[in-house]
Amino acid sequence: MKNKTDIHPLDCCYVGVRSLEEIVTRETRVCIMNILGNESRKVSPVSHAYSGGNIVAGVQYGRSGLLKSPVGDIPVYSRLADVMEKHSFDTGVIYLPPEAVYNGVTELCHYNKELKKIIIITEKVSVKDQRLIRAICQANRIDLFGANCLGVADSWHHVRVGGALGGDSPEETLVKGSVAIHSNSGNFSTTMAEYLKTRGFGTTTIISSGKDVIIQFALTEFLFAAQNDPRTKAVALYVEPGGYYEKQALDLIASGALSFNKPIVVCVTGRWKSNLSRACGHAGALAGSGDDAMTKEGWFDSYFGCEVFDPDHPQKVSARGVRVASIQHIPLAMEAVFAKNNMSADFEPSGSLGLKPWFVNNFHLHLPVHLKQEKQTAPEPYRGQIEQVNRQLGAMPMRRNMRNASSASRIDPETRVAELHGRPIVELIDFSYEENIIFALCGRHPEVSQLSLLNRCLNHLSLPPDFALEVSERARANGATPNQALAGALAVLGDNPAMKTARNHAVLLLDTLGAAAVRDLYDMRRAEALTETLAGKLTFCAEARGPFAQALLEEMAASPRRSVLFQIAAAICARGVVEEEALFLITLLAIHFIYPALALKQMARQTAEDVVAYLMVIAQTVWLTAARPGENTLFRQLRKEEAGMTRSFTEVAYQALFNLAPTPEQLREFQALLALTLTNGPGTISAKGAKESVSARNHISTAFMGYLSNTGLSHGGSGYEAIQFLLEAFKENPVNDPADVSDAGGIQKLAKEQAAAYKRYKDEAKLRGVMNYRRIPCINHPVFKGKRVNIDPREEYIRRHLRAAGVENVFWDFYHELVKALYEAGASNNVYCVNIDAVIAVISLKLMWRPWREGRMKEQDMQDIGFLVFLLGRTVGVAAEIADHRSRGQDMDCRTPVSETRFIV
Amino acid sequence: MQITGMKFGAELLRLADFPVPEILSSDATLDELNRLIHKRGRCVVKPVFYGGVGKKGKAGLVKIVSGALEAVEAKKKLYFASHIFHERVIHANGVTFEEFIPSSYEIYFNLSVSTLTRKVNFTLTHHGGVDIEELPPDKVVESSFDAITGLKAYHIIDALTNLKAPREIISPLARFLPKLWELYNDYGFIMLEINPIRMENRNGRLIPVACDFKAQFDQDNPHWKRLNLPDEVFQTDLSPFEEEINQLRTYQGQSDVVIINPQGTVTSFMFGGGANSASTEILGDKATISTDFGGNPPYEKMYKIARIVFHHWLAQSHVLLIIGGKANNTDIFVTFKGMFDALRDHIAQSGRPDIYVVVGRGGPNLIKGMAYARDILDRLELPYTFFGYDTSIVDVVQYAVEMDNWLATKKSAV
Secondary structure (H helix, E strand, O other), rough: OOOHHOOHHHHOOOOOOOHHOOOOOOOOOEEEEOOOOHHHHHHHHHHHOOOOOEEEEEEEEEEOOOOOOOOOEEEEEHHHHHHHHHHHOOOOEEEOHHHHHHHHHHHHHHHHHOOOOOOOOOOOOOOOHHHHHHHHEEEEEEEEEEEOOOOEEEOOOEEOOOOOOOOOOOOHHHEEEEEEEEEHHHHHHHHHHHHHHOOOOOOOEEOOOOOOOOOOOOOOHHHHHHOOOOOOOOOEEEEEEEOOOOHHHHHHHHOOOOOOOOOOOEEOOOOOHOOOOOOOOOOOOOOOOOOOOOHHHHHHHHHHHOOOOOOOOOOEEEEEEEOOOOOHHOOOOOOOHHHHHOOOOOOOOOOOOOOOEEEEOOOOOOOOOOOOOOOOOOOOOHHHHHHHHOOOOOOOOOOOOOOOOOOOEEEEOOOOOOEOOOEHHHHHOOOOOOHHHHHHHOOOOHHHHHHHHHHHHHHHHHHOOOOHHHHHHHHOOOOOHHHHHHHHHHOOOOOHHHHHHHHHHHHHHHHHHOOOOOOOOOOOOHHHHHHHHHHHHHHEOOOOHHHHHHHHHHHHHHHHOOHHHHHHHHHHHHHHOOOOOOHHHHHHHHHHHHHHHOOOOOOOOHHHHHHHHHHHHHHHHEEEEOOHHEEEEHHHHHHOOOOOOOOOOHHHHHHHHHOOOOOOHHHHHHHHHHHHOOOOOOOOOHOOOOOHHHHHOOHHHHHHHHHOOOOEOEEEEHHHHHHHHHHOOOOOOOOOOOOOOOHHHHHHHHHHHEEEEEEEEHHHHHOOOOOOOOOOEEEEEOOOOOEEEEOOOOHHHHHHHHHOOOOOOHHHHHHHHHHHHHHHOOOOOOOOOOOOOHHHHHHHHHHHHHHOOOOOOOHHHHHHHHHHEEEEHHHHHHHHHHHHHHHOOOOOOOOHHHHOOOOOO | OOEEHHHHHHHHHHOOOOOOOOOEEEOOHHOOOOOOHHHHOOOEEEEEEOOOOOOOOEEEEEEEEEEEEHHHHHHHHHHHOOEEEEEEEEEEOOOEEEOOOOOOOOOEEEEEEEOOOOEEEEEEEOOOOOHHEEEHHHOOOEOOOOOOOOEEEEEEHHHHHHHOOHHHHHHHHHHHHHHHHHHHHHHOOOEEEEEEEEEEEEEOOEEEEEEOOEEEEEEOOOHHHHHHHHHHHHHHOOOOOHHHHOOOOOOOOOOOOHHHHHHHOOOEEOOOOOHHHHHHHHHHHEEEEEEOOOOOOHHHHHHHHHHHHHHHHHHHHOOEEEEEEEOOOOOOOHHHHHHHHHHHHHHHHHHHOOEEEEEEEEEOOHHHHHHHHHHHHHHHOOOOOEOOOOOOOOHHHHHHHHHHHHHHHHHOOO
C-alpha cells in the first residue's frame, strides 16, 4: 500500500507523448464527433483552416454531408464505422452532449486501433463517466485531454486541435515563442498568451486542461512533456483550488522521480472559494481539505523558495520561477525569471496591459481624475471595426430561427390585444393609413407636417403597371378570390427594375449618411459635404425634369420643417437632372421618414434598403384590389395628374374601394378598420405564409404572395358571416342612417326578438341532438368569458374612443343589446362580450349600408369589400413581418422538424 | 449537493441492503421512544441538518439518552440547534432518535474520487469514530481500485489484513462494504462516508451497522435523481436567486452563481472559470454575486439569466461589471445582446438605476457586441467605460472597485 506521494504517475499510468511538440503536429489527423453541433460547426472550420486541413472527417449521428471550411469541405458521416472505411486518423475530438461522451469514447476506442489521443471539449461530463473514460483510455494506451477544455494548440506547428484556442483568429494569439502554457481555464489559456506578448514572449504548446474534478492531462504529465520539449524554455501555469495535481507534480520533482528543471511562473486564484460547498465556475475548483488556493500557493512558494512576485521588485524571483498574484503579472514575472536564468525574450514587446478604454460615455458624470479615462484607439483589426460600426445605420439583429417568432408583432398575453412594434393595435386607430404604413416599416410614425409629401409619394407609387392590372382583372373575371387576384398581380411585379434602382439609391444614401455619422436629420452642418459626396456618385442625365419630381422639390423647399435631406435634394437637383430622378427623390423621402428609427438602431438596415419596394407593393395593392379601377373616378384623375396628388392615402384607399368620397366620419371609421386588421400576431396563417416564403429566400413581392395565398374565405373573408347575420336581423327593420342611434327602444326590441328566436332555434337543435348548431358570430371570446357580464377590452376601448369622437353605429348598439337579451332569454349563461371581430363587421356594414340600400352595391360586393378591407390593413402589417423575418431569420427556418410531423392513416 | 445524517442516509443505505439502526423522526410518541430505548437501554438524539454541516459530534450536537423524557428534553435543545460550518450559520430542522448500537469496534469507511490516482479510492480503518485526519498513517488504509470492476471483497480483506484488524470483523465487513460501492456507483455519488460503522452482535455474529452518514452528489450525474429525494434535502444549498438561475442549467453555457455579499454593490457577469476566480477575489465583499456565464450560452439563456440577475441585484448596485478574457468560442455579440436587451427591458419595467457600467472583454464579434451595448446604454443614458482584451482584466476589475468606492462616497454625501 502506497501513501499519496509515493505514487509515480508515469509508472502507474500511461502517458503516450514524450514531448509537448508531439501532442499536436501538422501530421495529426483528426475526427470530430458531433461535428455539426452548435459549437463544433463554427469552431472546426477555423481549426481546420488554421491547421492546414487536418480534420479528415466528422461524425454526426443520423446525418451525413459536408461541412464547409475555407480550405475545403470536411466530409460528415452518420457513424464512425463509415469514417473508418474511408479515412484514418490518430486523434478523436468529442463535442457530444455530456451524457453521450462516454459512449463516444468507447466508440472511438472500439473502431480505431490506431487512435493516440482523445480531446473532450464537452462540459458537465459526470465524474463517473470521466473515471470510466480514463480507465478505458489507459487500457487502450490513449492520451486524454479534457473534459471541459478547449483542447491543445501549438504555435510552432500552426495547429490547434479540439476547441477554439485563439478564437476565430488563432494566428493573432498563437505566436511562436518559448513559453508553454497549462491552464485550468480555457479562456486564460489564450489570455495568458496574449499578455505574454506584451513582454516579448511567444508560445510553444498551449494546453487547456479543463478544471473538472478529474484532470486527464494534469500537471505531472505536462511538466514531463515540457521538460522533453527542446522549444520550451519556461512554463506558465494557471491553477485553481481543488485537487492534488500540483502537489503531486512538485513532490515528484522534489523526490527526483520527475526530472524537471525549467522555470515556472504560476498564478493561483480562488482563495475565496475555500468556503464554498458547491462549485461556482469550474466544476473541479472546489477545495476539499488541504487543497484550497492558499494551500496551493504554499506548495509553489516552497518549491520556488521565494514569496509571491512583487511587480515593484521584479528581481525577487528564483531561478525555479515565481508565483504571481494575478495573471496580469505573468509577463513581467516571466521577464524576471528569464533574466535570472540568463535567457532572453522571444521578440520585441508589443502593447501593454494598462487601461485602454475603447468606448466611453460618462454623460454628465464628473469623474475624478483617477477614474476619468480618455477613449483610446484600439489595435487593428478592431480599430477598423469600430469605425465601421460607428458608420453603421440601423440595428444589427441577430440571425436566428424565426419560425413562429416575430420581433414585429405579438399578442399581449394579459390583454390579448395584438401589438405591432410594441403598440397595441387599438392605439393605432388614431393614425391614418399612410402613417401606419411608415410605422409598420420602422416602428415610428412620420411627422404630421410632412404627411403631404408622404401622400404624394404613395399616390404616385400606387399606380400599378398596366400588365399587373390586367392580371388582376383577368383573375377576377375567372372567379378568383380577391387575395388570389392580388397575388397574381404581385407575381408579375417581381423584383422589378424600379425596385432595384430604388434599392441602389437607398444604399448610396445610407452609406453616405452613415459614413458622415449623421444622427440628427435637422443638423445642417454636413449638408454641403454630403451633397458633394452624393453628387459625385449619382448619374445626371440630359432629360428634362418631370413634373412629379418638380412638385416634390417644390414641396420640400416649402416644407415648414426642412431636413438635411431636403436641402441635399435641392442642392443636387440644382446641378442637373438625376437619372430616374422621381425614384431618387421618393427613395430620399422614404429614408427621411424612417431615419429617426435607423439612427436609433430601432430598425434593420436591410429594411431601409428595401423601403421603396415595400411602399410600392403596399401602395399598388390599393388599386390592384379595387374592382374595375378603370371606372374609378379617382384612379383616372391620379393617372392624369402628372405632378401627383397630396390627397390622404387613406382617402385614396377608401375611394378605391367604394368609388365614393368619404365623409370625415366615414374616413375615421375606415382608418380604424385598417388599423384593427394590421396584425393578429405572428401565429396567424397570413403572417406565417409570408414568413415561410421569406425563409425560402424569396423576393419581397413573393413573400406578400405567401401571405395572400394563406388568406381566404375563412381568414380575411369571414367577417361576412357577421354582416350576413346583421343584414338578416335588420331585414324587417331597415334603418336609414346607421349613424342615427336615437331609437334606442327600437334597437332593444329588435335585439330581444332576435334573442328569443335564437333561443328557440337553439333549444330545437339540442332537442334534435344537433350540437354543432349555428352560433351567433362575433360574440363571446375564449379569454374574455366566465364573468356575469363580459367585456372584450379591445372592443370596449374602440367603442369608447369613437363615441368620444361623435361616431355612433346602430349595428354596434344592436350587438350590445343582443348579448344582454340572449342572457335574459336564457340563451347564454352570462352576458357574452361583443368581440373585436364585431367591430370590423359593424363598421364595414355601416360604410357599405347606403350604397347597398341604394342598389349600388350587391351582396357579393359587400362580401368582397369586407375581405378587401382586411387585405388592405393586413398587407401593411405583413410588410412588418416580412421585413422582420428578412433581417432576423435564417434560410429554411420555417421548416417543420421531421419529429414534429405526423403520418395519419 | 450534500446529505448529512441518518434521516435520509438510512433510506439510501437500505437501497444497498446495508444494515442501519432503527430511526424515529421528530414526531415520535413517548411510547415509541420508550420502545426504542428499551431495545438497548439508550438512544441517540441528533439534529437534522440539510446539506453539508461538518462535524456535529464535536460541536456537542449529539446526545445519548436513556429515558423518553430525557430524549424529549434533548429534542427541545437540538430541534432548532445552530451550527457554524464554513463560516455559515446552519440551523437544524428537527431531530432523529436513533437506536443505540453497542459495539466494541467503530469502523470508518469512505469512498471518494482521488485526484492523485484519478480513480475512486476507499479509505478504511477500524479505529473509527474519530477524525480520520487525527489518525497516524499506519492505522488507515487508502487504496484505489479498478473503475470498471469496482470494489470487491478482496480489497477489503487485503486492507483490513494490512491494518492488522481483528479477524472477527474482517469477514462481515468484506461481505457488506462492497454493497456501498453499488450505491455509490449507481446513484451519482461523488463521496460517501460512514463514520462510525458499529459492529452489532447478532446471535454471535458481528454485523456492521451504519451509525452516521455523509454523502456528496455529482450535479452533472443525473443518476442521483433516481433516489427521488424530497426537494428540501438540498434546499439550504441554494438561495432563491441561485434556485432561479439553476432552473436554466443546461449543458450549453455555464450558469453558475453564488451569493458573495447580499449587501454588495458591484454586480458582475463573469465569463469563464478563470475570470470568475480572479475577479471575485479582487472584488471581495463588494461583489453581490460571483458568476460564471462562459461556454457560449445561447441568447435566450443569457437574456433570462440577466433578467434574474437584474431583478435581484441591480437596484442596490453602484457598478455593473461585465468581465472576461479574450473569449475563444463565446459569441460576444450574442451574450452582450442577451444582457443588454435584458437591461433595457428591466429598466422599462423597474426604472433607471443609478449605476456605472464597466466592461472588460475580448473574443469573437467583440466590436459588434460592444457597439450594441453602447447603443443601448446611450439610449438609456447610463454612463459606461468599455475596455478591450488588450487591457488586463485584473486592472478592469480594479477600476470597477475604484469606481464603486467613488460612487459610494458620492451617494453617501448626497
